[in-house]
Amino acid sequence: MRLLVLGGTDFVGRAFVDDALERGWHVTTLNRQTRAPELGVESLRGNRWESDGLAELKGGRWDIVVDTWSWAPVAVRDAAAQLADSVDRYVYVSSRSVYESPLPAGATESAPLVESSPDLTEAEYPQAKRGGEIAAMEHFGDRALLLRAGLILGPNENIGRLPWWLGRAARGGDILAPGPADLGIQYVDARDLAAFGLDAAAAGLGGPFDIVSPPTATTMSDLLGACLAATGSDARLHWVDPAVILDAGVEPWTQLPAWLPPGELHDTLHGSDPSKALAAGLRIRPLRETVDDTWSWLQSLGGDAPQREDRPRLGLDPEVEARVLADQGFADRVSDLQRNE
Structure with a gap:
């Protein structure tokens, strides 16, 4: 399998890189190269805040792309648009913050969502993540896998x-x-989040999954x-x-x-009900x-x-x-x- 990770040097993105390398996959990352890449990773340089930040992706071909972007949804929109014909599956690491608050205990993926747009250049966190989801779905349809994570813990955590x-x-x-x-x-170890995301994408799953214990x-x-x-x-x-x-x-x-x-x-x-993800193979260590x-x-x-x-x-x-x-x-x-x- 050929995996592209947009980012890949911090917490969640790094968990995807490490998991894929352990599987023997070919891993490419695109980031600003402010840190040395993991051994065995093909590292491309790009800054998604810049208009030509995805230029090094042109001509590439991957089975899966993982995107952990948390800011303006236009960056997800532009990446999804460029990669729609060169990647089979788009894994977007979203958040349970995309649901309208408050939620009752036991809420599932069918709960009401905040309003947003993939064209936003500025957005609060819930709208940013929901806009990213919409962007991924617009260009990949049911080939987009939306990982709505809750509290993420584990090694390399940079939230504190x-x-x-x-x-x-x-x-x-x-x-x-x-x-x-x-x-x-409720929580999920970043390594379990990554393992589920790669397993589910490789199995051809799409749509939203709440990823928590x-x-x-x-x-x-x-x-x-x-x-x-x-x-x-x-x-x-x-x-x-x-x-x-x-x-x-x-x-x-x-x-x-x-x-x-x-x-x-x-x-x-x-209070989320993660039954859908657990039934699909999510494992919580x-x-x-x-x-x-x-x-x-x-x-x-x-x-x-x-x-x-x-x-x-x-x-x-x-x-x-x-x-x-x-x-x-x-x-x-x-x-x-x-x-x-």
């Missing part, structure tokens, strides 16, 4: 969600654990417990009621990555494996994870965490901070 929790666990002490402990979360299979307690185990930390988890956290002005999802309090937003982002592998990767980098320039840094300020814990009667953390000043 799991790396922050791992770093927080490694620091030890008293940790503000956002409750309830048995609150379900089952809604009740993993909890916040599982996530934080796995972080403590991976880092060998003796930190203490203190489960704090969602109302207390919100009243303290702590922001879900950004200051406490992956966590959303029970309610509409939680149901929207952590154990959370512990994802966490352990991410920690090993972070250790190989000296503990400093890469950070996407277009995304803010995530995590809770230690002083805010200490204040909330102190208000709940957990004073040891405050004393630790004061001794370290």
Whole structure:
């Protein structure tokens, strides 16, 4: 198989490249070549913000193209238009953000979608991803595979969600654990996302698939417990009621990555029904494996994870965490901070 990855050096794109190489496929990437390509990859230079950014693709022929673009949909439109006659299958890594919010728990791929257009030169994230989907479908029809991913975790993450929790666990002490402990979360390891995308495209599947774990299979307690185990930390988890956290002005999802309090937003982002993808072969590796592998990767980098320039840094300020814990009667953390000043 001949695979073309538009991008291919960061997180999700790199997962597709690595998976394809393990299969023995011929892999071509198109990117700005700001990093050295993976060994065995044919690397082409192109910048999709430029009018001639796809020039090196002319005359090429591939079985599958993978596109992870998250910005203006016109870039997906232009790539799909140019590749329509030289690629068999277009895999677009989309997002569950393309659905109208709020969504009820148990929503599937038939849920209402946000309005968008493939011709947008600027767009918010949901409209950008939906515009990309429309562009892929306009030029590839049922040859377009739309991977609507939820929370993506795993090695090479450059968003900072799991790396922050791992770093927080490694620091030890008293940790503000956002409750309830048995609150379900959905995720997909980038490597499982890539494996499903390549398997499904090779099998001739098309259309949308929600790519996340089952809604009740993993909890916040599982996530934080796995972080403590991976880092060998003796930190203490203190489960704090969602109302207390919100009243303290702590922001879900950004200051406490992956966590959303029970309610509409939680149901929207952590309540998907992924039955269609699971029936089509999606495999979700154990959370512990994802966490352990991410920690090993972070250790190989000296503990400093890469950070996407277009995304803010995530995590809770230690002083805010200490204040909330102190208000709940957990004073040891405050004393630790004061001794370290």
